[in-house]
Amino acid sequence: MKRFLQKCRISAAGILLLFFIALSASAQESLIKIGVSLGLTGKYSEMSDMQMKGFRLWESDVNKRGGLLGKKVRVIIYDDKSDPRTAKSLYEHLILNDKVDLVFGPYSSEITEAALPITEKHGYPLLASGASADRLWQKGYKYIFGVYSPASKYSVGFLELLVRNDLQNIAIVYADDAFSVDIANGTKKWAERFGLKVVLFEGFKKGTENLDFIALKAKASKAQALIVCGHFNESVSMRRSLKKINWQPKAYFASVGPAMPAFQTNLKSDANYVFSSSQWEYIGGSIIPGCKEFYHAYIHAYNETPSYHTATAYASGQILEAAIKNTGSIEREKLRAVLLSLDTITVIGRHGVDKKGKQIKHFNLIIQWQNEEKKIVWPEGLKTANPIFR
Amino acid sequence: MKEHLRRIINTLAFRILIPVFAIVFLLGFSVYIFVLRSVSGFADEHIKENIADMSGDIYRICDKSLNDLLMESASGDKKLVRLKKGFTIDEIESYMTANDLKGGIIENGKERLRIGDFTQEFLQKIEDTEEHTASTFKYAGEKYYAAHSHFEPWGWHIILLKDAGDYSGLLRRVNSSYAVTAVILLTSAFLFLYLLNIYIRKPVSAIIAPIRKGEKPEYKGIYEFEFLSGSIRDVMERDEQLKEQLFQAQKLEAIGTLAGGVAHDFNNMLQGILGYAAYLKMKVPADDPMYEPLSVIEHSAERAADLTKKLLGFARKGKYIIEPLNLNDIAENVTAITARTFDRKIKTEMTLAPDLWTIEGDRSQLEHVILNLCLNSRDAMPEGGILSIETFNTEITKETKPRRYMKEGKYAAIKVLDTGTGMDEETQKRIFEPFFTTRKWAKARAWDCQWHMGL
Numbered sequence: 023m024k025r026f027l028q029k030c031r032i033s034a035a036g037i038l039l040l041f042f043i044a045l046s047a048s049a050q051e052s053l054i055k056i057g058v059s060l061g062l063t064g065k066y067s068e069m070s071d072m073q074m075k076g077f078r079l080w081e082s083d084v085n086k087r088g089g090l091l092g093k094k095v096r097v098i099i100y101d102d103k104s105d106p107r108t109a110k111s112l113y114e115h116l117i118l119n120d121k122v123d124l125v126f127g128p129y130s131s132e133i134t135e136a137a138l139p140i141t142e143k144h145g146y147p148l149l150a151s152g153a154s155a156d157r158l159w160q161k162g163y164k165y166i167f168g169v170y171s172p173a174s175k176y177s178v179g180f181l182e183l184l185v186r187n188d189l190q191n192i193a194i195v196y197a198d199d200a201f202s203v204d205i206a207n208g209t210k211k212w213a214e215r216f217g218l219k220v221v222l223f224e225g226f227k228k229g230t231e232n233l234d235f236i237a238l239k240a241k242a243s244k245a246q247a248l249i250v251c252g253h254f255n256e257s258v259s260m261r262r263s264l265k266k267i268n269w270q271p272k273a274y275f276a277s278v279g280p281a282m283p284a285f286q287t288n289l290k291s292d293a294n295y296v297f298s299s300s301q302w303e304y305i306g307g308s309i310i311p312g313c314k315e316f317y318h319a320y321i322h323a324y325n326e327t328p329s330y331h332t333a334t335a336y337a338s339g340q341i342l343e344a345a346i347k348n349t350g351s352i353e354r355e356k357l358r359a360v361l362l363s364l365d366t367i368t369v370i371g372r373h374g375v376d377k378k379g380k381q382i383k384h385f386n387l388i389i390q391w392q393n394e395e396k397k398i399v400w401p402e403g404l405k406t407a408n409p410i411f412r
Numbered sequence: 413m414k415e416h417l418r419r420i421i422n423t424l425a426f427r428i429l430i431p432v433f434a435i436v437f438l439l440g441f442s443v444y445i446f447v448l449r450s451v452s453g454f455a456d457e458h459i460k461e462n463i464a465d466m467s468g469d470i471y472r473i474c475d476k477s478l479n480d481l482l483m484e485s486a487s488g489d490k491k492l493v494r495l496k497k498g499f500t501i502d503e504i505e506s507y508m509t510a511n512d513l514k515g516g517i518i519e520n521g522k523e524r525l526r527i528g529d530f531t532q533e534f535l536q537k538i539e540d541t542e543e544h545t546a547s548t549f550k551y552a553g554e555k556y557y558a559a560h561s562h563f564e565p566w567g568w569h570i571i572l573l574k575d576a577g578d579y580s581g582l583l584r585r586v587n588s589s590y591a592v593t594a595v596i597l598l599t600s601a602f603l604f605l606y607l608l609n610i611y612i613r614k615p616v617s618a619i620i621a622p623i624r625k626g627e628k629p630e631y632k633g634i635y636e637f638e639f640l641s642g643s644i645r646d647v648m649e650r651d652e653q654l655k656e657q658l659f660q661a662q663k664l665e666a667i668g669t670l671a672g673g674v675a676h677d678f679n680n681m682l683q684g685i686l687g688y689a690a691y692l693k694m695k696v697p698a699d700d701p702m703y704e705p706l707s708v709i710e711h712s713a714e715r716a717a718d719l720t721k722k723l724l725g726f727a728r729k730g731k732y733i734i735e736p737l738n739l740n741d742i743a744e745n746v747t748a749i750t751a752r753t754f755d756r757k758i759k760t761e762m763t764l765a766p767d768l769w770t771i772e773g774d775r776s777q778l779e780h781v782i783l784n785l786c787l788n789s790r791d792a793m794p795e796g797g798i799l800s801i802e803t804f805n806t807e808i809t810k811e812t813k814p815r816r817y818m819k820e821g822k823y824a825a826i827k828v829l830d831t832g833t834g835m836d837e838e839t840q841k842r843i844f845e846p847f848f849t850t851r852k853w854a855k856a857r858a859w860d861c862q863w864h865m866g867l
Contacts (some may be wrong), residue, residue, distance in 0.1 A: 185491050215498035215524070376510055 054090050054352060056342070057098045057116030058126035060152075061133065064104025068254070068284060069331045070129045073152055074099055075324055076335025077126065083319070084339065090346050097339075102128060106136030113140045123352045126338050127166075129331070131155030131173070131201040138163055147358045151338035152331070155201040156208070159380040165354075167361045168381030169338050169373070173201055173277075174208025176299040177249060179388035179400035180275045181209070183297075183409050184247055185216050189272055193222035193245035195236045195260075197252035202228065205251035205277045221245050228252070230259070237263040240271070247273040254279035257298070258288050265292060272411045273297055281389055281396070282329055291394065295412055299386040302330035302337075302370040303398055305406065312340075316369045330370070337368035424613055429605065436597055444590050451586050455579055459557050460546035463574055466511060467544045467559040470570055473503050474563040497566060501525050504570070512578055515558075515571040528573065538571055548576070619644065650816075657817065675723035682720065685713040737775050739826045740764045743801045746782045750790075750799065757796025765804045769824040785828040792832025802827040 058077060060070035081097045089095050098120055102109035109128050116122045117140065125141055127134045129152035138158070141148045147165045150158065154170035184192065192213055196206035203225070213220050222243040226236050233250075237260060240248050248271045250260045257279030264274065273295075279285050280298030289296075304317045304327070316336055320328040328336075344366045349356045365374045365383065374383035388400035390409055397407035420426055477500040478487070486492040501517060501524055508515065514528030518535075534551050538558045541547045546559045555576035562569050615637040619629040628648050631641035689710035696702050743762060750760055782801070789799050806825050808818055835843070 182495055185495050188491070212498065212502075215501050217494040217498075376506070382506065 052093045054093045054095045054124070055098060055120060055122040056095065056124045056126060057100075057113070057120060057122035058151075059100045059102040059109045059112040059116070059128045059133075059137070061104030061109075061129055062099075062101035066104040066129045066133070068282070069152070069329075070104070072329050072331035073129050073335040075320070076328070076332035077339060079316070079320055079323060079332075080336045080339030080343075082323075084343055090343060091350070091352065097126075098122060102133060104130075104133070106133050109133045110136045110140055113137045117141075117144050117146060124342065124354070124357070126335070126342075127151045127153055127169075129153075131158060131204075132199060134158060134166075135200065138166060141165055145354050145358075147354055147361055149338045149341055149361075151335050153201075154204075154381075156204045156380075157200055159378045163379070165358060165379075167341075167375050167379045169334050169341065169370075169384075170301050171381055171384045171386045172208070173204035174211065176205050176251075176277050176386055177209040177275060178212050179299065179386060180249070180273075180297050181212050181216050181218060183388065183400055184218060184273065187409070187411055189218075189246040189411065191219045191221045191243070191245045192247045192249060193240040193243050193271075194220060194224075194249045194251065195222065195233075195240060196225050196250070197228040197230075197256055198225045199228045199252075202251045202253070202256075202277070206249075209249055209251065229255075231255070233259045233263040234266055236260070237267050237269065241267060241269040245271060247271055247275065250274070250276045252277065252279075254282060254285070257296075258285065261289055261292055261296060270412050273409075275299075280391060282331075283327070283396075286391060286394055286396070293391040294394065295390065295392070295410055297388060297390045297399070297409070300330050300389050301384070301386060302333040303387050303389060303396070304328070305398065305404060309404070310369060310371055311367055313369045333370045337370040337373070340368040341366065341373055424608075424616065428608060429601075432604065433601065436601070440590075440593070440597065447590075448586055451582065455582050456548075459574065459576075459579055460548075463546035463557045463559045463572060464544050466507075466513065467546075467561050467570070467572055470504055470507060470572065471544070471561050471563060473507065474500060474566065474568065474570075477503075478565050497524075508572070512574065514556075514573040514575070518569045518571070520567040524568070530573070535571055538573075539569065549573075623648075654816065671723045675720040679717060679720040679724070682713050682717045686710060686717065689713055733774050733776075734772050735775065736770050736772055737778070738768060738770055739778075739803045739824050740768050742775065742778050742782055743803055743826060745779055746786060747801060749783060750786050754786075754790050754799070755796065758790060758793055759796075759798050761798060761800040763800065763802040767805070768803050769805050769822065771824045782826065782828065789828060789830035789832060792830055792834070797831035798829075800829045802829070 060074055061067055062070050062074065077097045077099065081095055084090060084095050098116065100112045100116070102112050113125065113128075116125060125146050125148055127148050127150040128137055131153040134148075134150055134153035135155070135158060138148065138161075142163050142165050145165065147167060149167050149169055151169050154168065154173045154176075156172050156174045158166060159168065159172075181192075184190075194206050194209050194213070196202045206223070206225070210220055210223055222240055222245055224236065224239060226233065233256065237248075248260075248264075250256055252260075257276030260276065261274065264270065275297040277299060280293065280296045281300035281303070285296070285298075286293040304313065306314070316333070317328060320326075320332060320336075341361075341364065345357050345360045345364055346352060348364065349360045351357075362375065362377065362379065365372070367373070370384065372383040373381070376382050385401075387398050387404065388409075389396050390399045390407070391397070392407055392410060398405050399407055399409040477496050481487040481493060481496050484492070486496075497519075504517065505525055505527065507513075508527055514530070516526035516528075516535075517524040530551060534549070537549065538547075538560050541558070541560065543561045544559060546557050549556050549558050557574040557576060558572065560569065560571045611634060615631060615634055618631045618633075619637065619641050622629045623644065628645040629641040630645070631637055689706055693703060693706045693710065696706065743764060747760055747762055750758075754760070786799060786801075793799070803824065803826050806823050808814075808820050808823055810820055813820060
């Protein structure tokens with residue numbers, strides 16, 4: 023009798039195990055897996071962290087809405103340590119080992135450029151949720167779709183403000199990474215289009231901590247406005263160098279960095295009057311459908327205000343969601359075709375790409391720190407304050 | 413070498429294939445050139461229209477920008493005009509990039525936008541053409557479609573260039589279609605060769621090969637070639653028969669000549685025997701014991717003389733007494749003899765045509781022929797039977813004549829039939845040969861048939 027009971031116990035355990043295996047396999051089948059690698063540690067950790075929160079929020083929201091095509095959505099996020107080579111192997115891992123259905127792009131143009139050959143090779147459409155360097159769309163890749171406004175257009179609004187405020191001479195300095203160079207070239211091109219005079223156009227090595235020498239050169243050029251094309255660190259360093267050499271140009275614009283709250287935290291009152299571009303800022307009200315809900319949901323989830331990095335990650339999810347709903351499948355070739363012609367509204371505004379996949383519908387905002395607050399100063403219709411030139 | 417070449421040129425395959433290939437090639441090439449030119453021409457017109465349309469689109473972009481300024485009462489504000497021009501240039505650049513256009517904008521001699529790398533001289537050449545009208549130009553070895561226009565309010569000269577290479581896909585498609593057609597044509601040609609080999613060359617070879625060896629073709633298969641093979645075989649068979657008959661005739665003639673010579677001499681000798689036998693009979697009375705032997709000598713000599721006459725008749729062919737006669741009379745005379753002399757077990761029947769045509773011939777020879785045939789019949793019926801003699805009129809045509817040497821026309825015929833043992837095929841073939849007989853004990857009869865032939 024004892025032996026019989028033992029046999030029954032073993033059989034029951036086996037049946038249960040099989041049941042769980044079957045259940046797990048069935049759950050796997052009814053899951054849409056989307057992979058992404060982010061620099062959660064390393065130089066891009068701050069922006070990557072914001073992007074991760076954006077992806078997680080979208081994952082949660084879309085699953086609350088019932089998922090996609092009746093399946094739950096799972097975003098698999100890996101840390102690439104802000105290293106292009108690691109990111110490259112992680113995308114291979116996501117595609118070959120995790121067998122993800124779709125992918126999002128990593129943070130930064132540099133890392134996106136490293137991951138692209140892998141996603142192209144396997145035919146995975148990649149929503150560039152953290153990259154905007156123009157060169158990414160100049161290499162003939164077929165599966166990359168821009169979410170950000172391209173780097174070459176980051177400063178257009180600021181240049182317009184210069185024209186409107188009778189500032190003629192500008193100095194453009196830039197870090198020598200691809201993204202910063204693209205911004206600098208675009209700025210120069212637009213400055214010339216607007217009839218501005220570029221009195222200095224000079225690059226410096228990316229990662230240079232002390233930018234005094236560049237600041238001095240800009241001062242010597244008698245530029246009325248200084249434009250720094252670089253990342254967060256460069257924007258902070260240049261502000262410190264300007265203070266150090268005791269030069270206050272009429273306007274100081276840093277392409278990336280000042281839009282983040284950390285800029286103000288780092289520089290305190292020195293952040294004031296600094297201009298920058300932003301892919302998105304929360305304006306309030308109902309200017310963009312869903313934006314208010316996103317903003318409050320984020321604050322509720324993370325107890326902080328979202329940056330444009332968060333918003334663009336969330337918007338990437340929305341774009342993919344719209345494309346899948348439009349296609350009715352997750353077949354990558356079909357999705358690619360739909361993404362090429364998709365014209366939709368996300369929390370960051372309008373989305374649409376040209377035939378190379380480059381973003382053409384979305385535009386950047388120009389912000390300025392005033393009284394330790396971030397204000398939108400361009401475009402005219404969305405501004406929250408008038409720009410201040412010193 | 414020359415002969416070898418001539419043989420190749422004269423082969424069936426070569427004679428058929430070369431014209432077929434030549435026609436297909438010429439036709440294909442002509443159509444290719446025609447289609448290619450038509451497609452190129454059509455594409456050229458279409459592209460030029462397209463470029464002209466795009467030139468119009470860009471003009472409208474400029475026009476709208478200016479109107480916006482006017483509507484905002486800002487056309488006099490230099491700063492706003494600068495900004496508007498900048499945004500307009502961007503819009504034009506986006507339009508040009510989206511449409512794979514090159515070129516640029518020159519404002520009062522100053523370059524405002526440039527896509528692609530072109531010399532000032534080249535752009536100047538385009539400016540000399542009519543506005544909003546596309547033309548073709550060569551630059552650095554490449555063909556371009558170009559159009560230009562002026563937007564006077566802003567002093568802009570807008571130049572658009574489209575690389576003709578962008579349209580090469582269209583021509584590539586035409587070329588691909590032709591490549592596929594060429595493959596199909598080649599495959600068809602090889603299939604044609606294969607079928608030609610199976611259905612024409614092989615049957616013809618199957619007919620020709622035995623003919624070359626002197627053998628009769630025996631092709632079976634395609635109806636037309638089978639018919640041809642059969643016809644050739646018939647002709648060859650007739651040729652063989654003719655040769656055989658010629659040989660037979662020559663043989664008989666030689667034997668006849670020999671026999672005639674022998675008979676002539678022998679007849680002369682017999683005249684002496686006959687003469688002396690008659691002389692001696694006159695010298696001895698009828699009851700003399702020598703009279704009877706002399707009569708036998710005389711009678712035997714007469715029979716021998718008769719035989720020599722026959723031989724002479726055979727050898728000379730027709731030196732007989734020719735007169736109009738009726739075969740019915742011949743039949744009746746012969747029947748009168750056979751009825752008296754043949755065994756009673758042999759019953760003689762006679763069916764004579766009442767309106768039998770009169771013929772010309774030697775009565776005694778004919779009687780002899782028929783009598784000999786009756787004798788043969790008798791020998792073939794040792795146990796008795798029916799011997800029937802029939803006469804009738806008949807007409808021999810090309811289709812019905814039994815032997816080639818027989819002339820077509822109306823004939824009176826006599827038929828001797830018996831119910832005897834008959835003749836096998838071999839015997840039938842040889843009955844007209846001299847000295848041929850199936851009976852060793854009656855060689856004399858052997859002459860009969862040859863003799864009949866001599867008749």
